[in-house]
Amino acid sequence: MKKAVAILLPCLLAVAAILLFANREDNPSAGAGPGQLEIQNVAPELSAQLSGARAYAHIEEILKFGPRPPASEGLARTIEYLETTLAGYGWKTERQTFKAATPDGPVDFTNLMARHESADPLPASLPWIVGGHIDSKILPEPFVGANDGGSSTGILLDMARVLSTDPKSASKIEIVFFDGEEAFRPGITATDGLYGSKYFAHVMTTKRSSWPGGGIILDIVGDPDHDLLYSPEAPEHFVRTIESCAGRRSFTKPFRMSPFPILDDHVPLQNAGIPCLHVIGEFGRMSYWHTPDDTIDKVDAGMLEKVGRMTLDFLAEVPAPEAP
Numbered sequence: 001m002k003k004a005v006a007i008l009l010p011c012l013l014a015v016a017a018i019l020l021f022a023n024r025e026d027n028p029s030a031g032a033g034p035g036q037l038e039i040q041n042v043a044p045e046l047s048a049q050l051s052g053a054r055a056y057a058h059i060e061e062i063l064k065f066g067p068r069p070p071a072s073e074g075l076a077r078t079i080e081y082l083e084t085t086l087a088g089y090g091w092k093t094e095r096q097t098f099k100a101a102t103p104d105g106p107v108d109f110t111n112l113m114a115r116h117e118s119a120d121p122l123p124a125s126l127p128w129i130v131g132g133h134i135d136s137k138i139l140p141e142p143f144v145g146a147n148d149g150g151s152s153t154g155i156l157l158d159m160a161r162v163l164s165t166d167p168k169s170a171s172k173i174e175i176v177f178f179d180g181e182e183a184f185r186p187g188i189t190a191t192d193g194l195y196g197s198k199y200f201a202h203v204m205t206t207k208r209s210s211w212p213g214g215g216i217i218l219d220i221v222g223d224p225d226h227d228l229l230y231s232p233e234a235p236e237h238f239v240r241t242i243e244s245c246a247g248r249r250s251f252t253k254p255f256r257m258s259p260f261p262i263l264d265d266h267v268p269l270q271n272a273g274i275p276c277l278h279v280i281g282e283f284g285r286m287s288y289w290h291t292p293d294d295t296i297d298k299v300d301a302g303m304l305e306k307v308g309r310m311t312l313d314f315l316a317e318v319p320a321p322e323a324p
């Protein structure tokens, strides 16, 4: 735990600086403006169909591919698995490939974007982005990231199945699997990590004619023995809704606002003008976080089910923002 906290603290200081400056420096189009789509809700009866056992089984399959850092064989096989699975549920996928400078030199990255066949084709956006990262961190030892990267991926895959049973709901959501969330060095900084979400946000604001009205990003959400945190910078009506949804899920540990901002894939989206909610397990207290011990036994099917159902409840219940 001490090691995790030691890594976390400098990371958090960097976060504060980035949150202060990112809007002004990187995103002249931040605020999205007239192209921003209104929030629309999914059907409330969907959440009961989300299966923690199915989400867990997807994680087991993905872990068989081994470590999946950017540009690896493991990541390529993971993306193929996602494409095949999503196609089976009627989702069209598109790979978003790009090269970016990292501390290890230029690296090829691949985000995977998915829309249900009932939705309009790219480049028009849909009302919601729901996302998580698929890469695993590069460590000297083999690291599969069952909870860190695996848990959200399993939930998003079963969410795609559930949404496909109601095409009207599915047509409101773009699911994005981000590559390159993890830093190549110990902690995420302004220039290392979040490669996929930064690129996605950049393309969204420069190439698309419209922008999602909101986003929810999940990460490290499969461990029932640690608190679940949500982002303190989320809009107030997102906070009210997720607290209400979480209250019905009887988590064994608290679900609470993070006492500090967390630098993760929601930040580039927020900086591009998309109001976001980020949900993450309290990784700083997980002894196995960013170690080879982040294995499938750290993930619990019941926890995956609670988080997945809470997320669908949130998408069903969050109201449009009140007029200023």
Ligand SMILES: [Zn+2]
Pocket: 137, 148, 182, 290
């Ligand atoms: Zn990580």
